[in-house]
Amino acid sequence: GESVGLHLPTLSVQEGDNSIINCAYSNSASDYFIWYKQESGKGPQFIIDIRSNMDKRQGQRVTVLLNKTVKHLSLQIAATQPGDSAVYFCAENIRGTSGSRLTFGEGTQLTVNP
Amino acid sequence: NAGVTQTPKFQVLKTGQSMTLQCAQDMNHEYMSWYRQDPGMGLRLIHYSVGAGITDQGEVPNGYNVSRSTTEDFPLRLLSAAPSQTSVYFCASSTGGLAKETQYFGPGTRLLVL
Numbered sequence: 749g750e751s752v753g754l755h756l757p758t759l760s761v762q763e764g765d766n767s768i769i770n771c772a773y774s775n776s777a778s779d780y781f782i783w784y785k786q787e788s789g790k791g792p793q794f795i796i797d798i799r800s801n802m803d804k805r806q807g808q809r810v811t812v813l814l815n816k817t818v819k820h821l822s823l824q825i826a827a828t829q830p831g832d833s834a835v836y837f838c839a840e841n842i843r844g845t846s847g848s849r850l851t852f853g854e855g856t857q858l859t860v861n862p
Numbered sequence: 863n864a865g866v867t868q869t870p871k872f873q874v875l876k877t878g879q880s881m882t883l884q885c886a887q888d889m890n891h892e893y894m895s896w897y898r899q900d901p902g903m904g905l906r907l908i909h910y911s912v913g914a915g916i917t918d919q920g921e922v923p924n925g926y927n928v929s930r931s932t933t934e935d936f937p938l939r940l941l942s943a944a945p946s947q948t949s950v951y952f953c954a955s956s957t958g959g960l961a962k963e964t965q966y967f968g969p970g971t972r973l974l975v976l
Contacts, residue, residue: 782964784967789969789970790969790970791866791952791954791967791968791969792905792952792967793967794964794965794966797964837904837905839905849907849910849920850907850965851907851921852897852904852905852906853904854902854903854904855904
């Protein structure tokens with residue numbers, strides 16, 4: 749399953765399928781990106797990050813892809829499990845004159861059906 | 863380590879009341895921040911601190927005050943609560959700097975202002 753985070757904030761997939769969650773970021777000067785997972789009633793939890801000098805980074809069952817040309821970030825989850833059900837946020841680090849600051853997207857709700 | 867802790871977990875206030883949301887971390891992180899989370903708007907930065915004695919405004923600072931007298935604690939004060947401040951508040955900490963932008967979030971405080 750695939751979603752565009754800002755336009756389709758929900759994604760429903762079957763257990764065992766691969767999930768793709770997308771995020772469009774706003775600032776071409778952003779140099780660092782993070783994906784967070786937030787389960788119901790809990791704070792966001794770091795999943796994976798990527799710097800702007802990379803276009804792909806892999807973790808355990810997760811891969812982040814960065815396309816700077818179109819300012820697009822995606823999170824791929826392999827073999828999605830019921831425990832992956834959560835809201836997923838992308839965040840971009842924008843460096844300004846007063847320092848760096850993280851800006852978060854609104855999130856995508858991922859629901860995994862058994 | 864307990865990580866980032868927040869108290870209280872839930873709070874109901876009447877308009878005009880004041881209160882302090884507590885945040886503490888035991889990871890010796892220099893960087894601490896406060897966010898509010900509202901439906902459809904993602905996480906928005908209220909105030910942040912790059913170290914003891916230093917604070918700065920984020921994206922939505924109005925109606926909130928902070929102080930950072932120690933590395934461990936970063937309380938958020940609402941001087942005169944308004945219904946628009948009904949939200950979920952998250953405190954986060956990190957080591958700071960480009961190499962360690964990953965923020966660790968507390969469990970959140972749910973605030974309802976009547």
